[in-house]
Amino acid sequence: MGSRIAARLLAAGNDVHGWNRTPGKAGELVASGLVEEDSAASVARAADVVFSVVTDTAAVEEVLAGPGGVLEGLRPGAVVVEMSTIDPAASVALASEVAASGGVMLDAPVSGSIATLEAGQLSIMVGGDEAAYERVRPFLLQIGPKVMRIGDNGQALLVKLAVNNTLVAEMVAFCENVAMAEKGGVRREAAVEALLQSVVSSPMLQYRGPFILEGNMPAEAWSNVDLQQKDMTLGLATGKRLATPLPTSTAANELLTAARGMGLEQYDFSVVYEVFRALNGLGGRRELGQS
Numbered sequence: 174m175g176s177r178i179a180a181r182l183l184a185a186g187n188d189v190h191g192w193n194r195t196p197g198k199a200g201e202l203v204a205s206g207l208v209e210e211d212s213a214a215s216v217a218r219a220a221d222v223v224f225s226v227v228t229d230t231a232a233v234e235e236v237l238a239g240p241g242g243v244l245e246g247l248r249p250g251a252v253v254v255e256m257s258t259i260d261p262a263a264s265v266a267l268a269s270e271v272a273a274s275g276g277v278m279l280d281a282p283v284s285g286s287i288a289t290l291e292a293g294q295l296s297i298m299v300g301g302d303e304a305a306y307e308r309v310r311p312f313l314l315q316i317g318p319k320v321m322r323i324g325d326n327g328q329a330l331l332v333k334l335a336v337n338n339t340l341v342a343e344m345v346a347f348c349e350n351v352a353m354a355e356k357g358g359v360r361r362e363a364a365v366e367a368l369l370q371s372v373v374s375s376p377m378l379q380y381r382g383p384f385i386l387e388g389n390m391p392a393e394a395w396s397n398v399d400l401q402q403k404d405m406t407l408g409l410a411t412g413k414r415l416a417t418p419l420p421t422s423t424a425a426n427e428l429l430t431a432a433r434g435m436g437l438e439q440y441d442f443s444v445v446y447e448v449f450r451a452l453n454g455l456g457g458r459r460e461l462g463q464s
Contacts, residue, residue: 285317297319391441435448
């Protein structure tokens with residue numbers, strides 16, 4: 174996701190400096206004009222607006238506050254736009270560290286897939302200072318057309334976790350009911366097409382629903398089981414902290430655990446269909462074709 178975001182910022186004509194934790198991964202972006210730096214601190218020294226997109230809370234803490242991190246090079250008054258999906262409470266704590274270093278941090282998680290981003294339809298939610306939000310909003314609109322300030326620091330992440338809980342629950346419901354139709358003798362292709370043409374369809378199901386058909390699993394997972402369960406675990410922990418029951422999300426998360434138990438963690442989370450195939454006795458595990 175981070176490389177695609179950088180590509181859109183470059184395409185919009187910005188001077189973009191970048192660093193990746195994995196050496197060599199920025200080659201294509203460098204060819205498009207990105208100035209590659211040797212550390213996150215070097216990126217921060219070169220920019221008034223710093224974007225961060227990494228895997229989890231620990232990675233964000235390392236990139237921002239660790240040795241060679243953003244805080245070492247942060248310019249006075251700079252805005253850090255942290256776009257990873259992490260623990261909201263940890264994000265609030267990091268925003269305080271950024272403020273103590275003379276900057277402002279916004280949490281700005283995205284809603285959508287790589288395909289959504291490349292189609293220019295990504296949605297971005299923002300939490301944090303309103304003036305800082307207005308300052309970086311033009312850049313965010315270059316990444317995606319739907320940008321919304323939710324409220325204070327951490328609140329955009331809270332909504333992002335709610336979105337991700339809902340995504341998995343929706344996909345699980347879709348898969349279990351296609352499996353029911355298939356077990357009753359309906360061709361899976363017909364069941365998928367009918368559901369996607371019905372009132373239950375959604376943008377997410379329109380692009381992910383076909384993944385459960387033969388040969389349609391993408392070669393590069395848009396969000397694999399491990400990554401999606403990381404987000405759901407954060408969401409469930411947040412619900413527990415807020416004393417908010419999340420029974421549907423809890424049940425959906427168990428299907429991700431089952432997929433991991435079947436050795437399917439590297440596939441897009443739509444692979445939960447294989448769990449329902451197994452539960453319904455629809456045959457052994459398929460060889461998952463990839464397009």
